[in-house]
Amino acid sequence: MNLDLKSVQGKLSQSWHSMPDTTKKISSVIIPIFELDDLGQGLILTQRAKHLNSHPGQISFPGGVLDPEDKDLLQCALREWEEEMGVSREQLTVLGKHEGMQTRTGFHITPFLGKYIGDFQFSHNEDEVEKIIILPFSKLLKAPFYSLQFTSRNGDDHSFYFDLEDGLLWGATCEMIIRLLNDYASFDRKPIQVQPNLNSPPFFDPKLI
Structure with a gap:
């Protein structure tokens, strides 16, 4: 899959x-893609x-x-990249902007x-x-892939989870990855449908199955 x-x-x-055009808090992220032999x-x-x-x-x-000093959303994302990763934005070639998303956390x-x-x-900010x-x-x-269906105030909703060696990948980050791969890499894995087994976020823990 490439x-x-x-x-x-x-x-x-x-x-x-x-x-x-939103009343929610405005933010931006970098999705950094690498290619190695x-x-x-x-x-x-x-993490x-x-x-x-x-x-x-x-x-x-x-x-x-977005901070007041950021002239646009790209500058916000690049500033955060430098602050968090400890390396220059010159180590990125920006390809473009993907579809934005609203989160349930505002x-x-x-x-x-x-x-x-x-x-x-990297010299990440500890x-x-x-x-x-x-x-x-x-x-x-290869990683176990799950989907939890639930009803929110906006109607039927879902949350995706990948159970990785490094931890549980879920929430907005997981959703952005799946959107990207669906749009440009024909990602067609079918998740295992699960029920919540936690009372608070992330609402599901594969170790409790």
Whole structure:
């Protein structure tokens, strides 16, 4: 499973300056894609520090909330990349903007795809990031994959989960990955349908099956 990055770039939005029409908190992230001879293509993710108030310990993309000094959402995502990963934005080739999404926790997230061209020598910010996760796409074809169906105030809804060696990948990050692969890599895995076995987020733990 690979992305044709030239084709993807041609299909992504190249408009950095437009803002979403929303009352939710506006944020943006970088989806960093790598290509290595031994691992193939994949994603670079972070595990958020466990002491953070928001989504502690969760696997996520580098990014955050738009600050007043950010001139647009891309600059927000690149600033957060540098702050969290400890490396320059020059190590990314920005390919374009993918579809934004509203989260159930009150955020609107705009993802920007970037091809990572660095040497994987990160100096991540330990106040924000527990560790860096290098995730080949091949692992998403093998990892246990689940879907939890539920009813929200907006009607029928769902949450996806990948049970990775590095932890549970779920929430908005998981949704963005699946949207990307559905749109550009013909990702067609069918998740195992599950019921909640926790009373609070993430509402499902594969270890309790």
